[in-house]
Amino acid sequence: MEKKKLTIIRTLICNKCGKNSKDSNGIFVANEYHEISITFAYGSDLDGLKYTFHMCDACAKKLIDSLEILAQVGEVGLWE
Numbered sequence: 184m185e186k187k188k189l190t191i192i193r194t195l196i197c198n199k200c201g202k203n204s205k206d207s208n209g210i211f212v213a214n215e216y217h218e219i220s221i222t223f224a225y226g227s228d229l230d231g232l233k234y235t236f237h238m239c240d241a242c243a244k245k246l247i248d249s250l251e252i253l254a255q256v257g258e259v260g261l262w263e
């Protein structure tokens with residue numbers, strides 16, 4: 184199956200579900216989308232590759248909820 188390549192810059196698209204960052208009024212709601220980046224290191228089957236993609240809040244929450252062991256959680260500081 185051929186994967187679609189992200190080419191639109193003025194909106195964000197969830198790579199998991201395909202939902203985009205504009206609400207029903209066409210307003211850009213980027214704060215509900217998250218960039219996720221994974222760099223695979225030596226020894227990995229994907230050694231040397233870096234994957235970057237976006238997930239909407241709902242898909243990110245489903246991913247977190249699916250973890251067998253709870254993820255580490257912290258509050259985001261104002262000047263982080």
Ligand SMILES: [Zn+2]
Pocket residue numbers: 197198199200201202238239240241242243
């Ligand atoms: Zn999604």
